[in-house]
Amino acid sequence: MADVTQAHVLEALRQVIEPKQNKDIVSLNLVKSVDIQGSTVNLTILLNRTVASFKNQIQAAAEKVVLAVPGVEKVNVKIDRPISGDPRLMSRADLGVRNAIAIASGKGGVGKSTMSTNIAISLALDGANVGLLDVDVYGPNVPIMMGVNEQPKGRNNKIMPLESYGVKLMSMGFLVD
Template sequence: MTVSTLEELVLAALRSVTLGQTGPDIVSSGLVYDVVATGPAVRVLLDPERIPDGDADALGDFLAPLVEALPGIERVIVKPRPKSIASQEAKPVARYILGVHSGKGGVGKSTLSANLAVALGLLGLKVGVLDADVYGPSMPTLFGLSGRAEEMNGKIEPRAAHGVKIMSLGFLLPPEKALAWRGSLIDEGLPLLLSEVAWGDLDILLIDLPPGTSDVHLALAKHAHLSGILTVTTPGSLALIDVKRGMEMFADLAIPCLGIVENMASVACSDCGHAIPVFGQGGALALSEETGLPLLASIPFIPELSITGDAGVPYVIAAGDAPTSKSITALAVRIAKQIPAEALP
């Protein structure tokens, strides 16, 4: 059973519950804010302002058995939606905002983000990248950019390269300067990279998130109007353990995951070309089957990805029709297709 089918099944069951004897059902009334399915686990998020008598625990105790009785469901959490879900006061800076996330560092997330942005641009979309890895911004290097961002008409002008607009703290700080943002500083400062940047008309903004779970992720969930998350992992079990934590966090925040990308899936033998699974094998597929989320791509590791990134030329530009470049382009096509049609011009 797919995630969307499971969510529809849960919503149908919840529509059988009404507010009082003659009132509307709890879905159409807005009491049920969202239903998020991650494999056999389901979260029912409630609008805290609509909970009768404010008794969320009693309502959860009543609804959980109803949902647990449905086929394919093993675990149910019913709770009010977190306050960190983005408010609707500020206008989103793009029609679709996609966070690119990994459970741990070193899985090639930033390199993939840069190449994916260029590939989406080559498909005809207007693309921006926000480098939100405040502790190790890498987009300036990956796009071959240096120097400080300029200000014009009260807004910070994003840099541009290879058809993509880019903003990074690397454009605002000297290269050797360390950033000691924590807690409230992140919550107040990071949103400025969204609201105070002259992004212009964007179809999609990719946000390169730091690895793991942190205040950065919560701040962006609160302010960035994230449309969805793309999860990047290597096949190994350690990376998968960490990435599950991140997926759980975004599920708690009612931010949907578009799917999983297995990066560094294998290395080709230089003599015979045989694919060697040096980072493990089959982990991302198992994660896909466990969560019901699609495995969107399985991308092999090749040294040229790192070499071209260090040179500031994304691999999809430098390599043309090479197999790995085609894999990234195919991923871009799949992501573009998952963007709701109403979000595009």
């Protein structure tokens, strides 16, 4: 069995073309990581939202070309999104998340819940892991907008979020009658 090297894998990945820029994913620095464990290769490829519709095509092409490398028997391709938050803000908020978007206003009725819901669903459809926290005490509309009627369940003395449209939800509307 031939030894699989990162150089062999990257050379194979030069055959995978990013359709919008018509260049290979290695030249575009879209290969975030290559982890080789014996005959198994684990890849992480970065794709922004402009090429999200080509995700399956790029993933399949990467798997195919890497499987053709001598010594490779299994390939795991993970697609990630290059989203960067403002490091000055993210370092101050220990949220345990990579990025946070806060939507607030000093006035009611301006569409905060509508915007929050639409942004959350859009990000989830793009493949991001999304949570939505609705802390509006006077008019928690997110449960209605997301079509959720049930109450969250508790586990290990914690309230577990509900999920709708691929978005994890917690709302004051779940906690008040």
